[in-house]
Amino acid sequence: MTSTPPDLGLGSDAGRAATSQVTGGAPLLDFDGRSTPYIDYQSITVLLGLQHPRSTEPAELTFYILGQVKELLFKLIYQEMVRVRGLLDDDDIPQAVWALRRSRRVVDLLVSSWDVLGTLSPNEFNAFRDHLGQASGFQSYMYRMVEYVLGNKVPELARPHRKVPQVNEAVQQALHSPSLYDAALALLSRRGAGIPPELLRRDFSRPYRPDQRVERAWAEVYRDSGPTDHLFLLAEALMDIAEGMCRWRSVHLLTVERVIGFKPGTGGTQGVAWLRRISEHRFFPELWTARGLL
Incomplete structure (x- = not known):
């Protein structure tokens, strides 16, 4: 399991390079807190909670x-x-x-x-x-x-x-x-x-x-x-x-x-x-x- 790398200025080329070295080039799978950076950045939970169809028709x-x-x-x-x-x-x-x-x-x-x-x-x-x-x-x-x-x-x-x-x-x-x-x-x-x-x-x-x-x-x-x-x-x-x-x-x-x-x-x-x-x-x-x- 990959671990969260130390904070090395992750929002920079140097930070991303350091992260890649820690993960061996694999994606990060563990994050602090109760969310993920992508969910927070794109407000995904809010976005996907905005659909309220009014009928039972799937279309x-x-x-x-x-x-x-x-x-x-x-x-x-x-x-x-x-x-x-x-x-x-x-x-x-x-x-x-x-x-x-x-x-x-x-x-x-x-x-x-x-x-x-x-x-x-x-x-x-x-x-x-x-x-x-x-x-x-x-x-x-x-x-x-x-x-x-x-x-x-x-x-x-x-x-x-x-x-x-x-x-x-x-x-x-x-x-x-x-x-x-x-x-x-x-x-x-x-x-x-x-x-x-x-x-x-x-x-x-x-x-x-x-x-x-x-x-x-x-x-x-x-x-x-x-x-x-x-x-x-x-x-x-x-x-x-x-x-x-x-x-x-x-x-x-x-x-x-x-x-x-x-x-x-x-x-x-x-x-x-x-x-x-x-x-x-x-x-x-x-x-x-x-x-x-x-």
């Missing part, structure tokens, strides 16, 4: 856990997009692009979550659907904050959270703050692009309206740049995020249609018809339409 656990996983990924994407916005404010394009590349992989994880949920048969889902009541992913405040930080500012969609003080404060901050796209346009302006000044001083809580002058500015980035140019790389990294979010919405639509057909949603929407409408939205709209000018 509900899949739905329940995947919903929680999505919320954690929404949180990660939101925090990363806020950080990228700050990097763009500081004109640090290389770090912003690096973070956007990683964030696209997180979006890919979100998209793949529908592959798991799509394995629920209609009968399995119907066996616990009534237990949802009016609960709907549409009410996810972390997803709403992701939409807001990416620039889809629809103020009325913050209403479900107005009676939850700490949640409402975070949602309202996301709504009224400049979006990631606003930060990108401000950076383009600082680099000499013809971004209309009124777009940079607008009410950031209102929906963004595409502008042909912004479209031309992005088109110039593509005409005058190449794969080594920072603005070109930023444009493509933003498009990666925008495309990934489009895939998220599209696969969401297909999964819902596959599992429940055209039934109304639990949160009051028309279900598939609602999802089809919102799937037509595009984040960073002029990045899409600028391609028609090239």
Whole structure:
């Protein structure tokens, strides 16, 4: 049996090397106290105690856990997009692009979550659907904050959270703050692009309206740049995020249609018809339409 090595600064390369010598390269199996470092670091006991399905249908656990996983990924994407916005404010394009590349992989994880949920048969889902009541992913405040930080500012969609003080404060901050796209346009302006000044001083809580002058500015980035140019790389990294979010919405639509057909949603929407409408939205709209000018 391996024994706990002496404390030699275990949180360092030297400490880890010393530990490996004591264990002979095998994993540690004994720890002081009533827990393990991994349980404590990741709050595993708390995390695994947060699942409370409401029916006896075994498939509900899949739905329940995947919903929680999505919320954690929404949180990660939101925090990363806020950080990228700050990097763009500081004109640090290389770090912003690096973070956007990683964030696209997180979006890919979100998209793949529908592959798991799509394995629920209609009968399995119907066996616990009534237990949802009016609960709907549409009410996810972390997803709403992701939409807001990416620039889809629809103020009325913050209403479900107005009676939850700490949640409402975070949602309202996301709504009224400049979006990631606003930060990108401000950076383009600082680099000499013809971004209309009124777009940079607008009410950031209102929906963004595409502008042909912004479209031309992005088109110039593509005409005058190449794969080594920072603005070109930023444009493509933003498009990666925008495309990934489009895939998220599209696969969401297909999964819902596959599992429940055209039934109304639990949160009051028309279900598939609602999802089809919102799937037509595009984040960073002029990045899409600028391609028609090239």
